[in-house]
Amino acid sequence: MDTLVDRFTKDAPVAVMTRALFANILAPKELDTIFQDCAEKQYEGELLFSTAVHLLALAVTKQQSALNAAYRQHQGSINVSVTAVYQRLLGVELPMTRKLVRRTAGKMAQVLDRVG
Numbered sequence: 001m002d003t004l005v006d007r008f009t010k011d012a013p014v015a016v017m018t019r020a021l022f023a024n025i026l027a028p029k030e031l032d033t034i035f036q037d038c039a040e041k042q043y044e045g046e047l048l049f050s051t052a053v054h055l056l057a058l059a060v061t062k063q064q065s066a067l068n069a070a071y072r073q074h075q076g077s078i079n080v081s082v083t084a085v086y087q088r089l090l091g092v093e094l095p096m097t098r099k100l101v102r103r104t105a106g107k108m109a110q111v112l113d114r115v116g
Helices: 004-010 012-025 026-040 048-060 067-077 084-092 094-115
Strands: none
Touching: 004 012, 012 094, 026 094, 048 067, 048 084, 048 094, 067 084
């Protein structure tokens, strides 16, 4: 595994750094903290915000053809219906979206400042 990582780091360092950056900035704990800080009407329940975001990211990045396909792939580890996933994403409150964008942009700006 280390050989494979070393090869990608050597051949595509920007891609590896970008992937690591997104994994850090959009870590499940960070996403769930934003949800807990900002949720006004929504509640956490059985479906964590980070899980819904992860499923959506799979569809947006074309790793899965659609949100429903991402859900089916991970259905065994998710204790809610696909309808609950859609409702969670449809009900994301504006303050949460703002905070997510601000926090993500702020962290990315810090990285860019360090890189130069």
